[in-house]
Amino acid sequence: MNILVLCTGNSARSILLESILTHRSDGRIKAWSAGSKPAGQVHPQSIKLLAKEGFxxxxxxxQSWDDYAKPDAPIMDAVITVCGSAAAEECPYWPGAPVRAHWxxxxxxxxxxxxxxxxFAEAYRLLGARAEALFALPFEDMAQAELQTALNKIGQS
Known part of the structure:
Protein backbone atom coordinates (compact mmCIF):
# COMPACT_ATOMS: atom_id res chain seq x y z
CA MET A 1 0.00 0.00 0.00
CA ASN A 2 1.30 3.46 -0.91
CA ILE A 3 0.46 6.20 1.59
CA LEU A 4 1.18 9.91 1.34
CA VAL A 5 1.32 11.71 4.69
CA LEU A 6 0.52 15.41 4.46
CA CYS A 7 0.98 18.32 6.79
CA THR A 8 1.53 21.98 6.18
CA GLY A 9 5.27 22.25 6.96
CA ASN A 10 6.43 18.63 6.42
CA SER A 11 9.16 18.85 9.06
CA ALA A 12 7.84 16.97 12.09
CA ARG A 13 4.58 14.96 12.31
CA SER A 14 4.40 13.90 8.68
CA ILE A 15 8.08 12.89 8.74
CA LEU A 16 7.52 10.81 11.89
CA LEU A 17 4.53 8.97 10.42
CA GLU A 18 6.26 8.43 7.07
CA SER A 19 9.11 6.69 8.90
CA ILE A 20 6.87 4.63 11.16
CA LEU A 21 4.66 3.42 8.30
CA THR A 22 7.54 2.54 6.01
CA HIS A 23 9.90 0.94 8.51
CA ARG A 24 7.54 -0.77 10.95
CA SER A 25 5.01 -2.28 8.54
CA ASP A 26 7.12 -5.32 7.55
CA GLY A 27 7.10 -4.18 3.93
CA ARG A 28 3.31 -3.86 3.72
CA ILE A 29 3.37 -0.06 3.38
CA LYS A 30 5.58 2.42 1.55
CA ALA A 31 5.00 5.95 2.78
CA TRP A 32 6.07 9.37 1.62
CA SER A 33 5.45 12.76 3.19
CA ALA A 34 4.99 16.26 1.88
CA GLY A 35 3.60 19.64 2.80
CA SER A 36 1.46 22.33 1.26
CA LYS A 37 3.97 24.91 2.54
CA PRO A 38 7.12 22.87 3.29
CA ALA A 39 9.56 24.20 5.87
CA GLY A 40 12.46 23.27 3.60
CA GLN A 41 14.21 21.13 6.18
CA VAL A 42 13.33 18.32 8.55
CA HIS A 43 13.12 19.55 12.13
CA PRO A 44 16.30 18.55 14.03
CA GLN A 45 14.21 17.06 16.84
CA SER A 46 12.53 14.74 14.29
CA ILE A 47 15.92 13.48 13.16
CA LYS A 48 17.11 13.06 16.75
CA LEU A 49 13.99 11.14 17.84
CA LEU A 50 13.91 8.88 14.77
CA ALA A 51 17.60 8.04 15.15
CA LYS A 52 17.05 7.24 18.84
CA GLU A 53 14.17 4.92 17.87
CA GLY A 54 16.36 3.11 15.33
CA PHE A 55 14.97 4.56 12.11
CA GLN A 63 9.19 18.78 0.31
CA SER A 64 6.18 20.11 -1.50
CA TRP A 65 3.15 18.02 -2.20
CA ASP A 66 3.49 19.25 -5.79
CA ASP A 67 6.22 16.61 -6.15
CA TYR A 68 3.53 13.92 -5.75
CA ALA A 69 1.12 15.48 -8.25
CA LYS A 70 3.50 14.94 -11.18
CA PRO A 71 2.71 12.29 -13.79
CA ASP A 72 5.70 10.14 -12.77
CA ALA A 73 4.88 10.22 -9.05
CA PRO A 74 3.88 7.02 -7.24
CA ILE A 75 0.16 6.28 -7.26
CA MET A 76 -1.19 6.65 -3.74
CA ASP A 77 -3.69 4.25 -2.22
CA ALA A 78 -4.33 6.56 0.73
CA VAL A 79 -3.55 10.06 1.93
CA ILE A 80 -3.38 10.81 5.65
CA THR A 81 -3.24 14.36 6.99
CA VAL A 82 -1.70 14.86 10.42
CA CYS A 83 -2.13 18.57 11.20
CA GLY A 84 -3.50 19.34 14.65
CA SER A 85 -7.25 19.62 14.83
CA ALA A 86 -7.20 22.40 17.44
CA ALA A 87 -4.03 24.17 16.37
CA ALA A 88 -5.74 26.64 14.00
CA GLU A 89 -3.32 25.61 11.27
CA GLU A 90 -4.19 25.10 7.64
CA CYS A 91 -4.44 21.42 6.82
CA PRO A 92 -3.73 20.47 3.20
CA TYR A 93 -6.30 18.72 1.06
CA TRP A 94 -5.26 16.13 -1.49
CA PRO A 95 -7.75 15.60 -4.31
CA GLY A 96 -8.28 12.33 -6.07
CA ALA A 97 -6.87 9.82 -3.61
CA PRO A 98 -9.02 6.73 -3.29
CA VAL A 99 -8.94 6.95 0.51
CA ARG A 100 -8.32 10.04 2.65
CA ALA A 101 -8.15 10.24 6.45
CA HIS A 102 -7.19 12.75 9.12
CA TRP A 103 -4.99 11.66 12.03
CA PHE A 120 7.98 15.16 19.86
CA ALA A 121 7.90 12.01 21.99
CA GLU A 122 4.15 12.46 22.51
CA ALA A 123 3.51 13.01 18.78
CA TYR A 124 5.60 9.91 18.03
CA ARG A 125 3.65 7.88 20.60
CA LEU A 126 0.26 8.92 19.19
CA LEU A 127 1.25 8.38 15.56
CA GLY A 128 2.92 5.08 16.42
CA ALA A 129 -0.21 3.81 18.16
CA ARG A 130 -2.33 4.75 15.14
CA ALA A 131 0.14 3.07 12.79
CA GLU A 132 0.04 -0.09 14.92
CA ALA A 133 -3.77 -0.08 14.69
CA LEU A 134 -3.42 0.07 10.90
CA PHE A 135 -0.82 -2.73 10.87
CA ALA A 136 -3.24 -4.95 12.80
CA LEU A 137 -5.78 -4.74 9.96
CA PRO A 138 -5.89 -6.92 6.85
CA PHE A 139 -5.87 -3.69 4.82
CA GLU A 140 -4.58 -5.43 1.69
CA ASP A 141 -7.89 -7.29 1.47
CA MET A 142 -10.23 -4.46 2.49
CA ALA A 143 -12.62 -2.72 0.11
CA GLN A 144 -12.07 1.05 -0.20
CA ALA A 145 -15.14 1.92 1.84
CA GLU A 146 -14.11 -0.48 4.59
CA LEU A 147 -10.56 0.92 4.61
CA GLN A 148 -11.92 4.48 4.68
CA THR A 149 -14.04 3.67 7.73
CA ALA A 150 -11.13 1.96 9.48
CA LEU A 151 -8.69 4.82 8.82
CA ASN A 152 -11.24 7.37 10.06
CA LYS A 153 -11.81 5.33 13.22
CA ILE A 154 -8.06 5.10 13.83
CA GLY A 155 -7.76 8.88 13.43
CA GLN A 156 -10.38 9.43 16.12
CA SER A 157 -8.60 7.22 18.65
Whole structure:
Protein backbone atom coordinates (compact mmCIF):
# COMPACT_ATOMS: atom_id res chain seq x y z
CA MET A 1 0.00 0.00 0.00
CA ASN A 2 1.30 3.46 -0.91
CA ILE A 3 0.46 6.20 1.59
CA LEU A 4 1.18 9.91 1.34
CA VAL A 5 1.32 11.71 4.69
CA LEU A 6 0.52 15.41 4.46
CA CYS A 7 0.98 18.32 6.79
CA THR A 8 1.53 21.98 6.18
CA GLY A 9 5.27 22.25 6.96
CA ASN A 10 6.43 18.63 6.42
CA SER A 11 9.16 18.85 9.06
CA ALA A 12 7.84 16.97 12.09
CA ARG A 13 4.58 14.96 12.31
CA SER A 14 4.40 13.90 8.68
CA ILE A 15 8.08 12.89 8.74
CA LEU A 16 7.52 10.81 11.89
CA LEU A 17 4.53 8.97 10.42
CA GLU A 18 6.26 8.43 7.07
CA SER A 19 9.11 6.69 8.90
CA ILE A 20 6.87 4.63 11.16
CA LEU A 21 4.66 3.42 8.30
CA THR A 22 7.54 2.54 6.01
CA HIS A 23 9.90 0.94 8.51
CA ARG A 24 7.54 -0.77 10.95
CA SER A 25 5.01 -2.28 8.54
CA ASP A 26 7.12 -5.32 7.55
CA GLY A 27 7.10 -4.18 3.93
CA ARG A 28 3.31 -3.86 3.72
CA ILE A 29 3.37 -0.06 3.38
CA LYS A 30 5.58 2.42 1.55
CA ALA A 31 5.00 5.95 2.78
CA TRP A 32 6.07 9.37 1.62
CA SER A 33 5.45 12.76 3.19
CA ALA A 34 4.99 16.26 1.88
CA GLY A 35 3.60 19.64 2.80
CA SER A 36 1.46 22.33 1.26
CA LYS A 37 3.97 24.91 2.54
CA PRO A 38 7.12 22.87 3.29
CA ALA A 39 9.56 24.20 5.87
CA GLY A 40 12.46 23.27 3.60
CA GLN A 41 14.21 21.13 6.18
CA VAL A 42 13.33 18.32 8.55
CA HIS A 43 13.12 19.55 12.13
CA PRO A 44 16.30 18.55 14.03
CA GLN A 45 14.21 17.06 16.84
CA SER A 46 12.53 14.74 14.29
CA ILE A 47 15.92 13.48 13.16
CA LYS A 48 17.11 13.06 16.75
CA LEU A 49 13.99 11.14 17.84
CA LEU A 50 13.91 8.88 14.77
CA ALA A 51 17.60 8.04 15.15
CA LYS A 52 17.05 7.24 18.84
CA GLU A 53 14.17 4.92 17.87
CA GLY A 54 16.36 3.11 15.33
CA PHE A 55 14.97 4.56 12.11
CA UNK A 56 17.18 5.50 9.17
CA UNK A 57 17.25 9.26 8.74
CA UNK A 58 19.22 9.59 5.50
CA UNK A 59 17.11 10.94 2.69
CA UNK A 60 14.35 12.47 4.82
CA UNK A 61 13.36 15.77 3.27
CA UNK A 62 10.79 18.50 3.72
CA GLN A 63 9.19 18.78 0.31
CA SER A 64 6.18 20.11 -1.50
CA TRP A 65 3.15 18.02 -2.20
CA ASP A 66 3.49 19.25 -5.79
CA ASP A 67 6.22 16.61 -6.15
CA TYR A 68 3.53 13.92 -5.75
CA ALA A 69 1.12 15.48 -8.25
CA LYS A 70 3.50 14.94 -11.18
CA PRO A 71 2.71 12.29 -13.79
CA ASP A 72 5.70 10.14 -12.77
CA ALA A 73 4.88 10.22 -9.05
CA PRO A 74 3.88 7.02 -7.24
CA ILE A 75 0.16 6.28 -7.26
CA MET A 76 -1.19 6.65 -3.74
CA ASP A 77 -3.69 4.25 -2.22
CA ALA A 78 -4.33 6.56 0.73
CA VAL A 79 -3.55 10.06 1.93
CA ILE A 80 -3.38 10.81 5.65
CA THR A 81 -3.24 14.36 6.99
CA VAL A 82 -1.70 14.86 10.42
CA CYS A 83 -2.13 18.57 11.20
CA GLY A 84 -3.50 19.34 14.65
CA SER A 85 -7.25 19.62 14.83
CA ALA A 86 -7.20 22.40 17.44
CA ALA A 87 -4.03 24.17 16.37
CA ALA A 88 -5.74 26.64 14.00
CA GLU A 89 -3.32 25.61 11.27
CA GLU A 90 -4.19 25.10 7.64
CA CYS A 91 -4.44 21.42 6.82
CA PRO A 92 -3.73 20.47 3.20
CA TYR A 93 -6.30 18.72 1.06
CA TRP A 94 -5.26 16.13 -1.49
CA PRO A 95 -7.75 15.60 -4.31
CA GLY A 96 -8.28 12.33 -6.07
CA ALA A 97 -6.87 9.82 -3.61
CA PRO A 98 -9.02 6.73 -3.29
CA VAL A 99 -8.94 6.95 0.51
CA ARG A 100 -8.32 10.04 2.65
CA ALA A 101 -8.15 10.24 6.45
CA HIS A 102 -7.19 12.75 9.12
CA TRP A 103 -4.99 11.66 12.03
CA UNK A 104 -4.50 15.05 13.69
CA UNK A 105 -1.69 15.56 16.20
CA UNK A 106 -0.60 18.85 17.72
CA UNK A 107 2.58 20.30 16.22
CA UNK A 108 5.55 19.43 18.45
CA UNK A 109 7.70 21.99 16.64
CA UNK A 110 5.40 24.70 18.02
CA UNK A 111 6.32 23.79 21.60
CA UNK A 112 8.82 25.90 23.52
CA UNK A 113 12.37 24.72 22.79
CA UNK A 114 12.82 23.18 26.25
CA UNK A 115 9.50 21.30 25.86
CA UNK A 116 10.14 20.00 22.35
CA UNK A 117 11.73 16.65 23.28
CA UNK A 118 8.61 15.74 25.27
CA UNK A 119 6.25 17.15 22.60
CA PHE A 120 7.98 15.16 19.86
CA ALA A 121 7.90 12.01 21.99
CA GLU A 122 4.15 12.46 22.51
CA ALA A 123 3.51 13.01 18.78
CA TYR A 124 5.60 9.91 18.03
CA ARG A 125 3.65 7.88 20.60
CA LEU A 126 0.26 8.92 19.19
CA LEU A 127 1.25 8.38 15.56
CA GLY A 128 2.92 5.08 16.42
CA ALA A 129 -0.21 3.81 18.16
CA ARG A 130 -2.33 4.75 15.14
CA ALA A 131 0.14 3.07 12.79
CA GLU A 132 0.04 -0.09 14.92
CA ALA A 133 -3.77 -0.08 14.69
CA LEU A 134 -3.42 0.07 10.90
CA PHE A 135 -0.82 -2.73 10.87
CA ALA A 136 -3.24 -4.95 12.80
CA LEU A 137 -5.78 -4.74 9.96
CA PRO A 138 -5.89 -6.92 6.85
CA PHE A 139 -5.87 -3.69 4.82
CA GLU A 140 -4.58 -5.43 1.69
CA ASP A 141 -7.89 -7.29 1.47
CA MET A 142 -10.23 -4.46 2.49
CA ALA A 143 -12.62 -2.72 0.11
CA GLN A 144 -12.07 1.05 -0.20
CA ALA A 145 -15.14 1.92 1.84
CA GLU A 146 -14.11 -0.48 4.59
CA LEU A 147 -10.56 0.92 4.61
CA GLN A 148 -11.92 4.48 4.68
CA THR A 149 -14.04 3.67 7.73
CA ALA A 150 -11.13 1.96 9.48
CA LEU A 151 -8.69 4.82 8.82
CA ASN A 152 -11.24 7.37 10.06
CA LYS A 153 -11.81 5.33 13.22
CA ILE A 154 -8.06 5.10 13.83
CA GLY A 155 -7.76 8.88 13.43
CA GLN A 156 -10.38 9.43 16.12
CA SER A 157 -8.60 7.22 18.65
Missing amino acids: PTDGLTS GVEDPAAAAPDEQPEA
